[in-house]
Amino acid sequence: MHNTDDSVELGQRIAAARAAKNLSLRQLAEKLNVTPSLLSQIERGLANPSLNTLRMIAVSLDVPxxxxFIEPAAVNNLITRADNRKKIIFPHSNWEYTLLSPDLNGAIEMVLMTVPPHSQTAQIPLSHIGEEIAYVMSGTLTLYLGDSVEELGEGDSVKIPPSLPHMWENRDETEATVIFAVTPPSF
Structure with missing residues (x-):
């Protein structure tokens, strides 16, 4: 998301997803509570959306x-090599999401989430359509799950039902990693 080409491609994918849902620029902007002007700038690659805005766009368009971020072309290879994974890196927050599945085709996706110290995934808990199983590989995290707040440590796992608002927070000094599966692909 650093350079203009990436911003333009991201904007084009957002515009294509919006068109596929038959939503006007104004309709989607209203759903996101942003101005049509800002959404237009995002779609043209002139403005970079925040992580929260990207999540809200995905939820509003009902897309993972x-x-x-990735080309819609099907991947024929069933193996995802460690040095060839698709990643979303948010430079201002240092959050990193790595797609462990070869693509978004099929009934399930696997994602590795790297959680920097003293950060959280969103400003408020968000939900998505997919059911999720998350496993904490390293570190300690606070999970806001519906009305509950739970501490999860290395080796703990959690099932997150579809549409249950949730948010991860790393309150520690060390990075944490979580691997999760989502079905259907919605992340």
Whole structure:
């Protein structure tokens, strides 16, 4: 998301997803509570959306977040090599999401989430259509899950039902990693 080409491609994918849902620029802007002008700038690659805005766009368009970043072309290879994974890196927050599945085709996706110290995934808990199983590989995290707040440590796992608002927070000094599966692909 650093250079203009990436911003233009992201904007084009957002515009294509909006068109596929038969939503006007104004209709989507209203759903996101942003101005049509800002949404237009995002779609033309002139403005970079925040992580929260990207998540809200994905939720509003009912598409996986990763679909806004990767080519829609099918991947024939069933193996995803460690040095050839698709990543979303948010430079201002240092959050990193790595798609472990070869693509978004099929009934399930696997994602590795790298959680920097003293950060959280969103400003408020958000929900998505997919059911999720998350496994904490390293570190300690606070999970806001519906009305509950739970501490999860290395080796803990959690099932997050569809549409249940949730948010991850790393309150520690060390990075945490979480691997999760989502079905259907919606992240």
């Amino acid at each position: 977040l990763f679909s806004l």
